[in-house]
Amino acid sequence: MKHLALCVLSLLMLAGCSKLPFSLPFTGNEETTPPAAEVRQPDRKATYGVSPEAQSYLAQALEYWTASGECTNPEQAAALLDKAISADPLDPAPYLMRSLALSDLGYFNEAFDDATRAIRLSPTAQAYATRGLVCLKQHQPEGARRDFAYAEKINPGEPLIYVYRSAGAFLEGKNSEACDDLKRACELGHCRPWNTATDNGLCR
Template sequence: MKKNSSIVLILFASLMYTLSYASDDSNSEEKAFKLSEVDTPPRVTKAIPPIYPKKKTIDGLILTEGRVILKFIVTKDGRVSNPEIIEAVPEGIFEASAIGAVKNYRFTPATKNGEPVDCIAKLPIMFVLPGVNTPYDVYQAAQKGLKFLKVGEYDNAVKAFDEAIKISKKYGPGYSGRGMAYMYLKEYEKAIVDFDMAIKKSGKTALNYKLRGEVFNALKDYNTAIKDFDRAIKIEPEMLEAYFERGNAFRNLEKYIEAIADYTKVIELDKNYLQAYNNRAVAYNKLNDSENMCLDLKKACNLGDCRGLELAQKAGKCSADVAGN
């Protein structure tokens, strides 16, 4: 991507782990795999900058940026199939351009058992007008921050995202990234401030609400955390991490029935989500439902974590012949 291109395409997903994946089972996606079902995910090899739409104002305000989240299938030959809009901010401006661009994307396809396969993907795309706060420099600084996050160098990540925010105080993903770094550093109050700013600058995205909810969970402010997870789920009804974290909040509030419902939803979305079985087992145990507790511990053991089952058996529960789901 050239710094002086007429439109700068910023992939917000590159900051937040490049691609996220849907778990939708609609008819058009029956033959496509979920992320949990493939061995390696698809990777972008060619990204086409979208054409900035002619309509650049809304309610008299000049639009300097916008965001569209798309869902599509990356086919086994690395092309895009069945693109659709999940979210657009603002609505009615950037959707057609985003779809037109993503149709020309190319990917290294997902693989399963060494063979390329179709995979369901979601990709957020941000539009930025040329000359606005040198967005390419912002993007480069944010990429540095992402690399530091991935290797656990959180202090350096904070510095890199500081640089991105210094270049453009409007760059919402910079606040999201720095908020994550502060969260991992357990500087929770700073993390909340950054996620507040990310929500203000990037719009009300499910990811930012989910991340802020995690911070409130860490602060043991479970009721506030639940409100953020509610918001995340309203925006993205299949965000399994939001259900999982909300389940944890309910469990800590001793609302075990609600916790079980959320862990069950996580398992519906990803049957191999090991920790959901362990946590649901804990909730069942609190309700004195030993049968379902043992079934979940057995399933967790089948997925590779037998510690809970072994502890239960030492306590005289969960006989060896208990079968998993």
């Protein structure tokens, strides 16, 4: 069972440095890659202007994520996101991206801190789900469950919640719950993890 859980975790998110189960760090939409200008948190204050310099660095960092969700160079992506944050420290998006890049590099405490900063700036379901993923990588399932619960309360229609939560359920041997979560994510429009699990005989 432990071998199966590790296999699933690698299939869904390859918890070291590789593929993530989504096409972009901020969205469950796997059909298209939106321009960087569209990758904004929905409740950002309208009175706060967007820094063109930060937008430029963010766009460059996004280029390191492939359509399948793989960060091809997390170190370089993180360096660009450092600059984006310096240019616009009130934008939550670069913190979330840097959280993912840092977790790929194994800097889990720093990744957790970045996700927390993003939550403080904009407590969205995506932000909580991202921090929940980092908690899983830190082997902190209780923290992950709390963040997934917060995320689901904020927006139960966010598919990333269920994709990430399924990885934790698989690791705990709760295969039925994990498959239910993947199916739910697929119903919400994010089917790649469900298809991966069914193709590998983990769900049906």
